[in-house]
Amino acid sequence: MINEGDGGDTIAANLEAEGVVASAEAFTEEVTSRGSTVTFYPGAYQLAKEMSAKAALNALLDPANKLENTFVIQEGLWARDALAAASTATGIPVADLEAAAADPQALGLPAEATSVEGFLFPATYTFPPDVTAQQVVQTLVDRSIQALDEAGVPPEQRWQTVVIASLIEREAGSEEDAYKVSRVIRNRLDPAQFESGLLQFDSTVHYGIGDDSTVETSDAERADASNPYNTYVHPGLPPGPIGNPGDVAIDAALHPADGPWLYFVTVNLETGETVFSATLEEHEAAVEQFNQYLQEHGG
Incomplete structure (x- = not known):
């Protein structure tokens, strides 16, 4: 996964931790050697184990290796449509997402909530290919709570x-x-x-x-x-x-x-x-x- 704001050093460390490259330092040197031609885009990428630093960088820069588990929730979208968008992007059946959203209080929502409506925050989301329905719904809800906290809502x-x-x-x-x-x-x-x-x-x-x-x-x-x-x-x-x-x-x-x-x-x-x-x-x-x-x- 490349997350929003990740730089070369972070990506290099993650690649080493995942066993894609043997050395984070070698990957960083490869990035540096190419200068301004390297731009990383957030998302999930399909890579192999034990790649050379050069091959790993080439793979990350090849759009064909990006797994499209990205979707957007627009402002005002109803929950049913937000979950449908999440399903289309992740391949998780809508029924599974609805089941994960069935207990609002277990997700951290107010006692009055009888559904997740209103608490699936409008934003762009990218998930790895092995994400679960529970993780998707919880991420959307957590992002909503974060927005409310940042706005100063008790x-x-x-x-x-x-x-x-x-x-x-x-x-x-x-x-x-x-x-x-x-x-x-x-x-x-x-x-x-x-x-x-x-x-x-x-x-x-x-x-x-x-x-x-x-x-x-x-x-x-x-x-x-x-x-x-x-x-x-x-x-x-x-x-x-x-x-x-x-x-x-x-x-x-x-x-x-x-x-x-x-x-x-x-x-x-x-x-x-x-x-x-x-x-x-x-x-x-x-x-x-x-x-x-x-x-x-x-x-």
Whole structure:
């Protein structure tokens, strides 16, 4: 394995330890002799035992020897899709990964967690070919806990922070908007500012239905009280995260922008421009602006 940030000395020591080369020093000298032509890329490589330093270096620089157990979890991705990506990259059946993720508390998640949703951190991951399902899932969860710790989230606040951050991740169109969406959530959960306590987010409805292929919801979907994630019917936060948030969304959850906003709507699907409003009248004007955009663009 070549990990992110590994230099020639580290790689040389690992090769010697694995019995690929007899001498780490000889490998380092081979690297030095080639100067700036040597660039190492993170990943797992298929090498033989007892290679010469020259042959080992050539093998590491040959893309054909790299084992592609690398995958990316995008910000906001649902856990089911994150595990599917991990399965495709590692060859581990999805069922095995789901089994490894079945006991959230054994993985170190908060007591409230009934699944790993929200705690599979968005990043690029590379695993060796013999990795187990348990190791994959634990690595993703550990990376999430690391991000929360680095953001200054106390353990007792991890659950609520991730739930709010997951909403922000799915609803905000830009980094700047993330902090405003965070404020809208706080304002709507404040009975003095928004009596109903209803967030009214389409993203939560989609999560409860299990379909994220559309950005809109129907009247029937918004009226369906059997969907526990339907924030048009059920006040307060949804019962759990609705995706896996990244660093910006986590930070936004902790540090909402200052503002009186209770509503927001994207008015330009090309630029992502979003209008935040403090009153229903302002919001309805913004919605009309969006409808006009749709008319002009054949929506």
